[in-house]
Amino acid sequence: MSTAPHTVKRRFMFSAAHRLPQVDEDHKCHYVHGHNYTVDVEISTVSLDERNFVLDFKDLEFFEEFLRNEFDHKLLVWEKDEKLVQVAFQNTDIFKVKVIPVTPTCEELAELFALYVTSVISTMLSKDFKVRVTVWESDKSCASYETKLT
Numbered sequence: 001m002s003t004a005p006h007t008v009k010r011r012f013m014f015s016a017a018h019r020l021p022q023v024d025e026d027h028k029c030h031y032v033h034g035h036n037y038t039v040d041v042e043i044s045t046v047s048l049d050e051r052n053f054v055l056d057f058k059d060l061e062f063f064e065e066f067l068r069n070e071f072d073h074k075l076l077v078w079e080k081d082e083k084l085v086q087v088a089f090q091n092t093d094i095f096k097v098k099v100i101p102v103t104p105t106c107e108e109l110a111e112l113f114a115l116y117v118t119s120v121i122s123t124m125l126s127k128d129f130k131v132r133v134t135v136w137e138s139d140k141s142c143a144s145y146e147t148k149l150t
């Protein structure tokens with residue numbers, strides 16, 4: 001798919017805590033802190049469906065539910081961050097823990113979300129489509145990941 005002129009975008013939000021164990025101790029993100037995340041999901045197609053939609057916005061409600069159930073108000077822990085895994089699971093009375101297979105950077109969260117959205121959307125859309133997920137951790141900073149299914 002070279003061009004996909006039609007795009008819909010829907011915005012989602014969740015709050016979570018994390019840390020980035022892969023950065024040095026003099027980097028503030030080494031330590032547990034939180035963000036009010038904004039997640040923009042864009043779906044693009046070459047042509048519209050019989051309703052003249054890329055897809056119905058309500059078809060993206062699954063992602064709202066996914067974020068609310070799996071990520072909102074959780075401590076996001078990279079599965080290889082042994083220290084935080086240990087602390088989190090020893091204190092489940094104060095942490096709602098979400099273990100993820102990637103480090104919780106905007107870049108890797110965008111990839112994780114884009115792959116998930118793509119897998120669900122692929123059951124709805126038979127035509128060529130593109131998914132772009134942008135994860136904002138502040139008003140100024142974001143990262144995007146794009147998948148294409150042709």
Ligand SMILES: [Zn+2]
Binds near residue numbers: 029033137
């Ligand atoms: Zn952060």
